Amino acid sequence: MDEVLVNLKNITFGYPSRPKLLKDLNFTFHKGERIGLTGHNGSGKTTLLHIIMGLLKPFDGEIEIFGKARKNEEDFREVRKRIGLLFQNSDDQLFCPSVYEEIAFAPLNFGKSKEEIKRVVRRILNLVGLEGLEKMPPYHLSGGEKRRLALGTVLAMEPEILLLDEPTLELDEDGVQKLMDILRKPHFSYIVVSQDINFLKKVTDSIHIINDGKIKKYNS
Amino acid sequence: MHISEGVLSAPALIGGASAAAAGIGFGIKKIKDEDLPKVAVLSSALFVASLIHIPLGPASVHLILNGLAGLILGWSVFPALFLALLLQAILFQFGGLTTLGVNTLTMGLPAILCFYLFSKSMRSKSDVLAIISGFLTGVLGVFLASILVALFLVTTGEAFLNVAKLVIIAHIPVMILEGIITSFIIVVIKKIRPEILGGVE
Amino acid sequence: MIEERFSKGDSIIHKLDPRIKIIYAFLFSIIMAVSANPLVLTSGFVFSLALVFLARLEFKEILKRLFLVNIFILLLWLILPLSVPGKLLFSIWKLHITQEGIIYAFQITVRCNTIVLAIIAFLSTSSILNLTYALKSLRIPDKMVYLFFLIYRYIFTLLKEYRRLENALKIRGFIPKTSLQTYRVYAYLTGTLLIRSYDRAEQIYRAMLCRGFTGKFWVLNKNSFKKTDILSIGIFGIYITLLLFLQWMKSS
Numbered sequence: 001m002d003e004v005l006v007n008l009k010n011i012t013f014g015y016p017s018r019p020k021l022l023k024d025l026n027f028t029f030h031k032g033e034r035i036g037l038t039g040h041n042g043s044g045k046t047t048l049l050h051i052i053m054g055l056l057k058p059f060d061g062e063i064e065i066f067g068k069a070r071k072n073e074e075d076f077r078e079v080r081k082r083i084g085l086l087f088q089n090s091d092d093q094l095f096c097p098s099v100y101e102e103i104a105f106a107p108l109n110f111g112k113s114k115e116e117i118k119r120v121v122r123r124i125l126n127l128v129g130l131e132g133l134e135k136m137p138p139y140h141l142s143g144g145e146k147r148r149l150a151l152g153t154v155l156a157m158e159p160e161i162l163l164l165d166e167p168t169l170e171l172d173e174d175g176v177q178k179l180m181d182i183l184r185k186p187h188f189s190y191i192v193v194s195q196d197i198n199f200l201k202k203v204t205d206s207i208h209i210i211n212d213g214k215i216k217k218y219n220s
Numbered sequence: 221m222h223i224s225e226g227v228l229s230a231p232a233l234i235g236g237a238s239a240a241a242a243g244i245g246f247g248i249k250k251i252k253d254e255d256l257p258k259v260a261v262l263s264s265a266l267f268v269a270s271l272i273h274i275p276l277g278p279a280s281v282h283l284i285l286n287g288l289a290g291l292i293l294g295w296s297v298f299p300a301l302f303l304a305l306l307l308q309a310i311l312f313q314f315g316g317l318t319t320l321g322v323n324t325l326t327m328g329l330p331a332i333l334c335f336y337l338f339s340k341s342m343r344s345k346s347d348v349l350a351i352i353s354g355f356l357t358g359v360l361g362v363f364l365a366s367i368l369v370a371l372f373l374v375t376t377g378e379a380f381l382n383v384a385k386l387v388i389i390a391h392i393p394v395m396i397l398e399g400i401i402t403s404f405i406i407v408v409i410k411k412i413r414p415e416i417l418g419g420v421e
Numbered sequence: 422m423i424e425e426r427f428s429k430g431d432s433i434i435h436k437l438d439p440r441i442k443i444i445y446a447f448l449f450s451i452i453m454a455v456s457a458n459p460l461v462l463t464s465g466f467v468f469s470l471a472l473v474f475l476a477r478l479e480f481k482e483i484l485k486r487l488f489l490v491n492i493f494i495l496l497l498w499l500i501l502p503l504s505v506p507g508k509l510l511f512s513i514w515k516l517h518i519t520q521e522g523i524i525y526a527f528q529i530t531v532r533c534n535t536i537v538l539a540i541i542a543f544l545s546t547s548s549i550l551n552l553t554y555a556l557k558s559l560r561i562p563d564k565m566v567y568l569f570f571l572i573y574r575y576i577f578t579l580l581k582e583y584r585r586l587e588n589a590l591k592i593r594g595f596i597p598k599t600s601l602q603t604y605r606v607y608a609y610l611t612g613t614l615l616i617r618s619y620d621r622a623e624q625i626y627r628a629m630l631c632r633g634f635t636g637k638f639w640v641l642n643k644n645s646f647k648k649t650d651i652l653s654i655g656i657f658g659i660y661i662t663l664l665l666f667l668q669w670m671k672s673s
Contacts, residue, residue, distance in 0.1 A: 055627040077633075085631050091578045092624035095257070097550050097570055101641055109633030137550045139577040153632065224493050226532030230455040248564055253636040256564065257629070258622040260571035261579075265618035267572065268579045269611045274604070275597045283611075292615070303569045307576075310544045310552070311423055313486050313537050317447060318454040379505040379525065383497060397604070404608030405615070413616045 002031040004067070005161060005189065006052060011061035013047060021047055022058070023213030029161070029191065034183075036200030037193045038218060039210035045193040046088055048210065049163045053085050066160075081110065084159030088166045090146035094138040099130060099149060102138055106157045120156050128152040129178060143170035148178070155182075162190035168199055221284055221365050221391065222305070222323040225316035229376040236372065237321025243298035243328055250295045255420050262292055262420070263300040267307070274397065281394055287361025288402050290331030291339055294419025297331045298324060322372055330364035335419055342410065342417035350410055351403045358402030359395045366391040423576055427478050427545040434476035438650045439547040439555035445657055446543035450536045452664055457528060460667050466535045468660065472542035483541065490537050494530050501526040549573045557640040567638040579618060586610055 006029035014020035021044040029035065039045050050056045052065070054076025063070045065079050087093045096102040103121045112120070125131045128148040133141070138149060147170050154162065168176050176199065183190065183203050194200050197218075200207050207218040228236075251259055266289050273280040290297045302324040308314040315323050337360075338353040370384035409416050428435075434442075453465050473483060507521025544552070553570040557563070590606065597603050 050627065053627075053631055055630065080631050081633060085628075087624060087628055089621075089624065091575075092621055093628040095571065095574065095625055095629065097553055097574075097640060101639060104641070105639060106632035108639050109635060109637065137548075137574070139574050157632065224490065224533050225450070225454060225536040226529045226534075227497070228454075233454060248562065248568075251564060251568075253634075254626055256568060256638075257571065257625040258619065260568055261575045261618045261622040261625065262615065263568075263572045264575035264579050265614050267576050268583050269614060271580075272583075272607065272611070274607055275599050277599055285611075299565060299568060300572070303565075303572055306569070307549070307573055309540055310549070311425065313490060313540055313545070316533075316536055317450040317540060318536070377505075377525075379501055379522070382500050382504050386496070386500070400601070400604050401608045401611070404605050405612045408609055408612030409615060412612075413619055416615060416619050 002033075005029050005031055005065065007062075007064040008052070009062040009064070011048075011051060011058045011063070013044075013051060013056065013058045021213060022051075022210075025061070025210075025214055027215050029189070032187075032189055033206075034189065034204045035191045036197075036204035036207040036218075037191055037210065037215075038195060038197060038200060038207060043210045044213065045210055046165055048215075049085060049165055049191070049193065052079075052163065053083065054079055081157070082159060083161045083163060084154035084157050085163045086151055086154050086165055086167055088169065090143070090150040090170070091139075093150045093153065094146060097137060098134065099125075099136050099138060099141075100134040102149060102153050103156045106153065110157070124152040124156050127155060127182060144172055144175045147171050148175065151179070151182070160189065162188060164190060164192045166194055167192060168194060168196055221327070221362070221369060222315040223319050223326070223369055223372060225319055227376065228319065228322060228372060232372050232376050233318050233322060236319075236323075236325050240298065240302065240321035240324040240328065243295075243332070244302050244324065247295040247298035247300075251299070251420070255296075258420050259293060259296045259300060262416075263289075263304060266292070266300075267304050274401070276393060276397055281397065283401065284327070284362055284365070284394070284398060285358075285402070286327040286331045286365060287334040287357035287359075287398070288405060290328075290333070290335040290361070290419075291342065291357060291417055292419070293331075294335055294339075295332065296420055297335070298328045301328050301331070326365050326368040326372065329368060330361045333364065334361055339418050342406065342414070347407070347410070350406050354403030354406030355399040357406075358398035358400070361402075362391055362395040362398050366395075423573075423580060425545070425548050426482060427476070427541060428548040430477060430546065432475060432477045432546075433649060434472060434542055435546045436647070436649060437546075437653055438646060439551045440559055441650055441654060441657075442543040442547060443552070443555055443559065446539060448661060449539050449543070452661070452668070453532055453535050453539070456532075456664075456668055458668050461664050462528065462531045462535065464667075465664065466531050466538075469535050469538035469542060473538050476542050476546050478541065478546075483538075486541070487534060487537065490533065491530070494526075494533055497529060498526050501529075553640060563638045563640070566640055570640070575618070575621075578621075579614060582617065583610070583614055586613060 008025060008027040011022050011025040012020060013022040037045055047056060051058055054070060070076055070079055094102055096105055100121055103124050104117045107117045107120050125134060128151055130145060130149060138146060141149060167179055171179060180203055192200060192204055208215050209218040266285055269285055270283050273282050293300055302320060305315050305320055305323050309316055334357045338357050341349045341353040366388045370387050373380040373384040456462060502518045502522035503516055505519055505522035505525050507519035510518050510520050553566060556566045556569065595606060
């Protein structure tokens with residue numbers, strides 16, 4: 001078996017004044033894996049992704065990512081550099097004045113040079129099909145364009161793992177096709193959260209389901 | 221509620237601008253990096269809410285919500301109001317440029333006062349206390365703002381005395397409306413996200 | 422309502438660097454706001470009117486904006502001519518209208534309209550996006566600039582959200598009236614909007630963290646002066662000097 005990238009052990013988590021959402025959850029993710037994750041609304045799919053990124057802290061359990069135990073903010077800063085998360089709502093992820101700056105935001109934070117950033121932006125624009133829109137403010141884009149831009153901002157970090165939260169939301173057929181083309185490119189490891197089983201079947205090797213706070217293999 | 225361009229005297233404009241600048245400076249300093257999105261998006265929401273027209277008898281008025289803004293934003297209400305007013309001037313020419321300071325001040329001072337007076341009672345368990353404080357926040361926010369507007373007008377010239385009185389009287393129905401709506405808003409927020417009430421600190 | 426109606430265009434005014442337009446707008450407004458000199462005010466009014474014409478903006482829309490601005494001014498016309506002491510022009514019943522009162526109201530009207538026209542010409546002809554870049558390169562603190570931009574940016578999203586909530590009410594037969602029930606509904610609408618905004622802000626901050634945010638707000642600026650900008654500085658500079666001279670002549 002390939003190298004273990006993410007290893008969650010006995011994760012327990014819940015939101016204030018509500019029943020526990022994740023109970024003793026165990027999950028392992030290997031290099032090169034392409035996993036689909038489904039489950040009904042509020043089952044904890046998004047929560048799980050945010051726990052992996054260190055955006056939410058579990059009450060209990062251990063998180064091991066890239067072979068190291070991750071506990072505090074400092075640990076997760078490195079994780080966030082190497083794992084890219086596409087948020088469920090594009091508007092939450094697009095907070096820069098223009099498309100160009102949006103894609104450049106992460107590379108700028110990671111100290112890339114101006115020249116390098118220019119190259120990255122050009123490559124990403126081409127990849128997600130938004131050439132010529134670099135000066136546009138993101139809030140003037142259509143829903144589908146926003147989705148693709150949000151994906152672009154994540155890809156600009158050249159992450160080792162992609163976590164995609166409902167990536168097909170707001171995408172039309174064409175957009176979904178483009179997304180599948182991007183995902184099919186080799187050497188990606190990713191986890192896709194979606195309600196759309198058919199989509200998951202097309203882009204992933206195995207599908208899991210979160211149910212009653214635990215992850216199980218999904219059998220259709 | 222705002223004072224138009226061309227009305228106030230130079231000393232009134234300068235006085236308003238300097239006092240507002242102090243509030244804005246202090247407010248922006250207090251915003252931590254991680255709170256910036258919170259201040260921004262809540263300000264956007266208050267901006268959108270102030271565009272809503274609410275029927276009041278034969279006419280309709282729009283909400284001001286400066287008291288509530290103070291409760292929610294704390295000291296960052298000063299930069300928030302200033303930027304919202306600047307946006308209003310650019311987007312639909314409400315208010316103006318030289319009056320930015322005065323208008324920030326007339327809305328911001330009552331807001332921060334409401335924050336100090338009522339944010340504690342928002343944290344109390346008693347719903348009745350929160351409802352009463354909410355009502356007072358709405359009333360006081362508008363009442364004090366109209367008093368300040370009147371004061372600025374009168375310092376400009378005694379001829380404005382009647383205009384100033386009219387401003388206060390015209391806002392009395394608005395005060396009551398703001399009081400009612402603010403206390404209803406407080407009830408909703410307190411039930412679902414009480415942490416919003418108490419200032420971004 | 423929040424679309425930037427006047428910002429689209431390719432007139433000379435539109436093409437001016439937003440940085441110098443911001444400076445012009447403030448300088449010009451301040452002079453107009455404090456001057457009572459009829460020459461300064463008249464020339465200022467003509468100047469800002471000329472700017473708006475140069476910007477080739479939708480005339481009807483301008484009139485609409487001016488109309489709203491002048492409602493308050495109208496109120497002043499009803500009161501000031503009666504309450505400013507001075508030479509009696511005429512009396513109707515017990516109301517005494519003075520020359521000074523009329524002049525004062527007229528001054529305010531000209532000042533207000535002049536400044537509003539100047540705001541339209543100088544500021545509304547730039548997009549908020551370009552004004553953001555301009556503020557940044559005018560050395561306004563980063564936090565302030567970014568807050569300005571973010572507030573505007575999320576007004577867009579929240580206005581859409583508000584309309585969705587409002588439509589949901591409409592299809593359930595909600596008709597706004599002067600009643601406690603209506604006020605309760607509007608309050609719940611506003612409350613919901615605030616709660617969603619609060620949650621959204623949390624998500625935005627997480628998204629920033631995910632992309633390596635460490636407290637630096639990146640607003641790249643790429644303004645550069647063009648020939649017309651430098652020319653405009655010359656013209657505006659001469660004009661402002663003239664205004665100051667006129668103002669000084671009168672007061673000395």
